[in-house]
Amino acid sequence: MQEVAEVFISCKKEVHYSRELMLRWPALVRVLSGEIRIAAADRSYRFFAGDTVLFPRDQLGRMSKLPLNGEPCVAISVIFRKDRLEQYYKGTKPTAERNHEPLIFADHPLLQSLFISLQPYFDLADALPADIAAFKVEEAIRILRAINPATDGLLGHFEAPGKVDLVTFMEQNFRFNLPLEKFGYLTGRSLTTFKKDFKNAFNTSPGRWLTHKRLELAHYQIVEQRRKPSxxxxxxxxxxxxxxxxxxxxxxxxPPSQFLGS
Structure with a gap:
């Protein structure tokens, strides 16, 4: 398995855009300063200092990390790898059905204790060593479940996305710049089946359709909303x-620059 930081702190002094956010695993994020914005297909979220949110896996969105009130965007993240979760839930049955929405936690002494205990490690490095992170990840699971049983809906289910209506999904998510394999996975299809079903549904290839839809949206935003191409x-x-x-x-x-300039 490729090594990945499981518990780490990030600091963004400038406006930072993550073009797409599709988490491979669930993630717990605690905002220490600044602002984090998440734009999904049908809703948006804004998080500020003191906010703690558990993000589900396999959900599309776009993240922005912004400074606020002269302070950079600083956040602690805890990543819940599938193997860690499977090990934990091996003897524990989830008490909630699978959920696809972010779970926002009110501040709680147990959460405060968790994040305060991490601070000394971040004074030494941006990420915890793997052996220490393993203990902190399990501690985080236990704390989240104790505070809100709905945590199991995001952490305790491991199945791949089921087959969904292709037309509805693509109309809602075409603006996200993902490989076709990812679109196939999120709609519950192999790449071959995705391309076949797409051709049947739209009578064109995914690449041509995506480019046309994205350009239509861009044209509207530039001409009607007077946004800059850049x-x-x-x-x-x-x-x-x-x-x-x-x-x-x-x-x-x-060219798009004919209206406002880039």
Missing amino acids: AVYLDTGFEDLSHFSFAFKKQYGY
Whole structure:
């Protein structure tokens, strides 16, 4: 298994955008300062200093970490790897059905104790050593379950996403810049089946459809909402500004900079 930091602290002094957020594993995040924004397909969240939230795995969103009141965005993250969770739940039956929504925790003495106990380690490094992290991850599981049994809905289920309606899912999530394999996984399909079902549903290839839909959204935001191309291309699923500008001009016959400039 590829080594991954399980308990770590991050600090962003500037505005930082994570183009897509699709967690491989559930994650507990405690905001110490600044602001974190999460934009999903149908809703958005804002978290500030003192907020603690448990994010589910396999859910699409876009994260922004922003400084606030002159302070950088600083957050502690605890990642719950599948093997750790399977080991814990081997003898413990989940008491809640699987949930796909972030779980927000009110402040609690047990949570305060957990994060205070981590601080000395972060004075030495940005991430905990693996052997220490293993103990802290299990402690976090026990604390979260003690505070809110709904925790089991995010931590205690390990099945892959089930097959969902392809048209509805793609219409809601086309702006997220993911490989086709990921779109297939999230809709409960292999890549081959995803492409076949997509062709049947939309009568075109996924790549062409995605580009067309993203350009339509970008065109609306630039022309109707008067947003700058440089502020639009990431939000509509493009890798870089030059590729976006090329595709935009190819589809509409004029560059996006014709309206506002980039």
